[in-house]
Structure formats: structure tokens, C-alpha cells
Amino acid sequence: MQGVAGVSGPAFGARHIAIIMDGNGRWAKRKHLPRALGHKKGVEAVRNIVRVGGEMGLEAMTLYAFSSENWNRPEDEISDLMGLLRQYIQSDIEEFVQNGVRLKVIGNYKALDADIVGMIDNAIEKTAGNDKMTLAVALNYGAQDELLRAVQHVAARVKIGELEPDAIHVDHIAGALDTAELPPLDLLIRTSGELRLSNFLLWQAAYSELYFTDTLWPDFDKGELEKALQAFGSRERRFGGR
Ligand code: FPP
Numbered sequence: 001m002q003g004v005a006g007v008s009g010p011a012f013g014a015r016h017i018a019i020i021m022d023g024n025g026r027w028a029k030r031k032h033l034p035r036a037l038g039h040k041k042g043v044e045a046v047r048n049i050v051r052v053g054g055e056m057g058l059e060a061m062t063l064y065a066f067s068s069e070n071w072n073r074p075e076d077e078i079s080d081l082m083g084l085l086r087q088y089i090q091s092d093i094e095e096f097v098q099n100g101v102r103l104k105v106i107g108n109y110k111a112l113d114a115d116i117v118g119m120i121d122n123a124i125e126k127t128a129g130n131d132k133m134t135l136a137v138a139l140n141y142g143a144q145d146e147l148l149r150a151v152q153h154v155a156a157r158v159k160i161g162e163l164e165p166d167a168i169h170v171d172h173i174a175g176a177l178d179t180a181e182l183p184p185l186d187l188l189i190r191t192s193g194e195l196r197l198s199n200f201l202l203w204q205a206a207y208s209e210l211y212f213t214d215t216l217w218p219d220f221d222k223g224e225l226e227k228a229l230q231a232f233g234s235r236e237r238r239f240g241g242r
Contacts, residue, residue: 010056010226012233015183017053018062018208020200021046023192023216030216036080041218043084047092050135052222054099056229060134060182062106064200068142082116085139089119093126100132106178107141108149136182143202150176179204187232191217209235 007013021042028038046063053061066081073081096103103123110117120139153176157163163172174180185204190196193214197205211228213220 008233010229011058012229014058014186014229014232016060016062016185017058017187017189017229018064018185018201018204019049019220020064020188020190020194020198021217021220022190022194024218026192027216027218035077038218039077039080039084043088045218045220046088048221049225050092050101050133051095051099052225054101054133056225058133060136062136062138062179062182062185062201064138064141064198066107066139066141067199068107068140068145069199071140082113086116086119089116089123093123096123096127096130096135100130101127102130102132102134103127104134104136104182105139106136106146107139108145109139111140134182136179138200141178142199143197144199146178147173147203174203177203187211187228189213189228191215191220207237207239209237 024038024042025035026038027041028035046065050061065085070081071078093103095101103120105120105124109120112120150173154163154168154172157172158165158168179185179201185201185208187210188197188201188205188208189211191213193212195212201208209232211231213224213228215224
């Protein structure tokens with residue numbers, strides 16, 4: 001059986017995958033290295049998986065880079081992560097342009113430092129015309145916050161009389177989410193053996209296939225992505241039907 005009847009190929013018919021990239025800290029600990037090096041290796045894994053995902057023909061990839069709860073981490077770790085984010089955007093934007101990758105950010109990224117917001121806006125603008133794959137990076141993202149903002153948006157439409165409460169449809173909510181113009185989420189992967197969604201894409205994951213692996217994020221490579229997509233390809237998706 002296949003994820004989408006008769007579909008094979010490297011992505012097994014998956015259009016949009018999302019990844020909770022977990023385990024950088026444990027990867028570093030196992031090697032007696034500082035946590036910061038685990039995050040640095042994590043960025044290398046991001047770079048590789050974005051390339052591979054594009055080559056496999058995925059239309060969109062959403063990566064959980066910084067959650068709205070990650071502000072509770074020690075200040076020096078937050079500053080390491082923000083430094084890596086700055087470096088990543090600056091060093092990879094040319095590659096995005098060359099490889100047809102369109103950058104998108106989900107989450108309340110405008111609350112990040114002003115220089116990062118500027119870099120992100122610039123990268124979004126520079127890659128807006130690319131159409132091979134959309135890379136959506138979740139920054140200062142929490143699914144409950146995203147839903148709250150969507151509900152506020154819909155409520156504002158009701159208030160001005162544009163929409164009747166009874167006429168609110170799932171599409172009004174979905175259309176007000178940060179992921180509005182992305183394809184439906186096919187597969188959600190979490191690395192490092194944790195079995196939680198951690199406030200990631202709660203609405204979008206309604207009918208996604210879930211894939212958990214013990215592999216720590218810095219070790220998640222092409223072979224690991226192929227395994228996850230093969231597992232996706234072997235699932236029978238029923239979307240609530242029989
Ligand atoms: C989880 O490891 C990782 C994160 C905090 C988010 C992922 C961040 C990166 C891959 C680096 C930054 C990304 C970009 C796009 C620049 P953890 O610290 O929770 O690991 P642990 O659970 O083993 O401690």
C-alpha cells in the first residue's frame with residue numbers, strides 16, 4: 001500500500017513534510033562537546049536536508065527552529081541559536097536563490113531582534129519568486145499562539161460584519177494560519193525519540209502521518225529522510241474514511 005495510490009518516487013507522493021528537529025543537546029553530550037556545537041551540527045543537518053528535500057521534489061518543508069517556549073532556555077543558549085540563525089540566513093540565501101527555494105517564516109518572528117527581522121524580510125523578498133520548494137522556518141512559533149492569532153483575525157471580520165458567526169468555516173481558520181498558502185501537511189517527523197508534538201502545527205497535523213525516530217537531529221541525513229518517506233509511502237491514508 002502506498003501513501004497516495006500508485007505513487008512512488010523518492011518522496012512517495014508527499015508534498016509537504018515538517019520536522020521537529022530534536023536532540024542537538026544530547027548529540028553534543030554523548031560526544032562530550034558543548035551544547036553550542038550540537039546546535040552548530042544541527043544547522044549543518046538543516047542545510048543538507050533542505051538540499052535533499054528539494055532534490056526529492058518536495059513542495060514544502062517546515063522546520064521547527066525556535067519555539068515560543070524556547071525563550072525559557074538559558075540566555076547564552078538563546079544567543080547561540082540566534083547567532084546560528086543570523087549566519088544561516090546570510091550564508092545560505094544565495095543557495096536558496098540558485099536552487100529555487102522560497103523562504104517563508106511561520107510564527108511571530110517580528111518579536112526577534114531587529115537585525116534578524118531585517119535579514120529575514122530581505123531573504124523572504126529575495127526568494128519570493130522561487131517555486132521549486134518552500135522552506136518554512138518556524139521561529140518564535142507556537143501552534144496555540146498561531147491559532148489564537150487566526151481566531152482573532154476571524155473575530156475581527158465578524159465584528160465589522162464581513163462574516164456571520166454561523167458562517168465561519170474551517171477554511172476561514174485554515175486561511176488565517178501562518179501556513180495558509182502551503183500544501184496540506186503529509187508527514188510530521190520528530191527526531192530523538194520524544195513522542196510529543198510540543199505545540200507544533202496542531203491544526204495542520206490533523207490528518208498527517210506521524211514518524212518518530214530515535215536518531216538525534218545532527219545525525220538525520222538523506223538515508224534517514226528516505227526511511228521516513230518510505231514509511232509514509234507504506235501507510236494507508238484514509239482521512240477519516242474507511
Ligand atoms: C533541539 O535540540 C533543537 C532546537 C532547539 C531547535 C533546532 C535548532 C537548530 C537545528 C539550529 C538552528 C536552526 C536554524 C534553521 C538556524 P535540543 O537542544 O532540544 O536537544 P536536547 O533535547 O537533546 O537537549
